[in-house]
Amino acid sequence: MTTQNAETPRVYNFKRRRRTPFQWLLSTGWRHILGLVLCLYALFPILYIISTSLYPNNDINNTNALFQAFSIDNYKALFNDPTRPFATWYLNTIVIGVLTSVGSVFLSALAAFAFSRLRFRGRRGGLLSLILMQMFPSVLGIVAIYGLMSDIGQVFPQLGLNSQLGLVMVYMGGALGGGTYLMYGFFNTIPREIDEAATIDGAGHARIFFTITLRLVAPVLAVQMLLSYIGVTSDYVLASVLLNDPTKYTLATGLQSFISDPFSKDWSMFSAGTVLSAIPTVALFLFLQRFITSGLTGGAVKG
Numbered sequence: 370m371t372t373q374n375a376e377t378p379r380v381y382n383f384k385r386r387r388r389t390p391f392q393w394l395l396s397t398g399w400r401h402i403l404g405l406v407l408c409l410y411a412l413f414p415i416l417y418i419i420s421t422s423l424y425p426n427n428d429i430n431n432t433n434a435l436f437q438a439f440s441i442d443n444y445k446a447l448f449n450d451p452t453r454p455f456a457t458w459y460l461n462t463i464v465i466g467v468l469t470s471v472g473s474v475f476l477s478a479l480a481a482f483a484f485s486r487l488r489f490r491g492r493r494g495g496l497l498s499l500i501l502m503q504m505f506p507s508v509l510g511i512v513a514i515y516g517l518m519s520d521i522g523q524v525f526p527q528l529g530l531n532s533q534l535g536l537v538m539v540y541m542g543g544a545l546g547g548g549t550y551l552m553y554g555f556f557n558t559i560p561r562e563i564d565e566a567a568t569i570d571g572a573g574h575a576r577i578f579f580t581i582t583l584r585l586v587a588p589v590l591a592v593q594m595l596l597s598y599i600g601v602t603s604d605y606v607l608a609s610v611l612l613n614d615p616t617k618y619t620l621a622t623g624l625q626s627f628i629s630d631p632f633s634k635d636w637s638m639f640s641a642g643t644v645l646s647a648i649p650t651v652a653l654f655l656f657l658q659r660f661i662t663s664g665l666t667g668g669a670v671k672g
Contacts, residue, residue, distance in 0.1 A: 422640035443641040455642060457616055458623035462602050463649055465533060465619060469540040470597040473548060474590055480545050481552035482578050486564060499550055507543060508606060514539060515610055536611050540601050548593045555589040556582070591660035599650055620646045 388396070416435055425440035447455040483489075484496055515530075518539070522529015529535055559582065567577050583590070605621040612618055615626075620642065627639040 418640045418643055421637055422644050424637045443637045444645070446638060447642055447645070452615075453623065453626060454616060455623065458618050458620050459645070461533065461617060462620045462646070465537055465540075466598045466602045466649075468537050469601045470594045472537070472541045473543075473597045474594045476541060476545060477548040477552050477593060478583065478586070478590065479578075480549045481556050482574075482582060484549070484553050485556035486561075486574070486577075496550070496553070499545060502545075503550075511606065511610055514607070518611060530611055531613050531617065533612070533617055536608060539607060539611065540604075548597065551593065552586065552589050555586055559585050588660040591657040595653060595657050598653060602646070602650065 390398075394402075420435040420437075422443055423436065423440055424438050425442050447453075484492060518528075518530050518532075518535055521535070522532070526532070527534055528538060563581060563585075564577050567581060572580075602619070603621060604619075605625065608619045609622045609625070612622060615623070624639055624642045624646070627642070628634045628636065
């Protein structure tokens with residue numbers, strides 16, 4: 370008779386306890402419900418604009434449900450109205466937005482690199498000044514900007530009033546603000562040893578900036594470009610003050626003409642133009658999406 374010294378292994382039977390609907394609601398269910406409510410809250414304005422753009426003949430009165438009518442006549446009419454050149458406005462907006470976003474990103478990157486890597490008198494005061502400038506809305510300078518552009522136009526008509534290039538220069542003039550400070554925090558996350566190694570090899574500040582630093586800060590450049598493009602294309606105040614030729618309008622100023630008349634507001638045409646104007650912004654967002662998260666959070670690591 371043989372004896373076994375080893376103990377028989379115990380078998381544990383773990384049974385998952387089923388939660389009641391009330392327990393699920395208290396633990397995780399409320400998060401799903403809250404997320405669903407927030408998604409519906411965010412999607413409703415978009416669905417309402419799309420639904421309004423599909424109503425024929427601006428017939429949106431006494432409508433209590435979405436998508437009660439479906440017609441693309443409003444989208445066709447946008448491109449067939451000679452008094453309202455929507456296609457020209459569309460092209461103007463893209464050109465002004467791209468030029469301004471690229472120029473402002475370049476200027477902000479230069480300033481951020483200087484504040485982050487160079488040591489000079491007035492550096493701290495300059496950073497504080499950039500923060501203070503963001504506390505005052507740009508609307509306060511409308512009168513000064515108008516007078517300045519009027520005087521410049523008498524010497525250089527290409528940069529004065531009713532000039533798209535002048536509008537771009539005004540937009541770029543406000544680039545040294547929040548964008549510079551955002552990039553400054555991101556530039557500080559790059560190890561200085563990289564600059565020191567490049568300096569030993571004989572590289573100057575300009576070569577380090579263009580060949581090394583810009584590649585390492587690509588995420589924040591993408592974020593700043595997206596924010597700048599959205600801000601420029603959605604601006605109405607400056608564009609309406611500096612531009613008075615309908616062929617030079619942007620979408621923000623041009624679409625206002627559909628609802629400016631207090632007696633005949635064409636909300637369907639306005640909504641159709643709004644839907645089409647969002648396409649470049651959405652496309653740019655999807656193209657830069659991979660950089661957005663790292664660009665927004667990277668600058669918060671080290672200030």
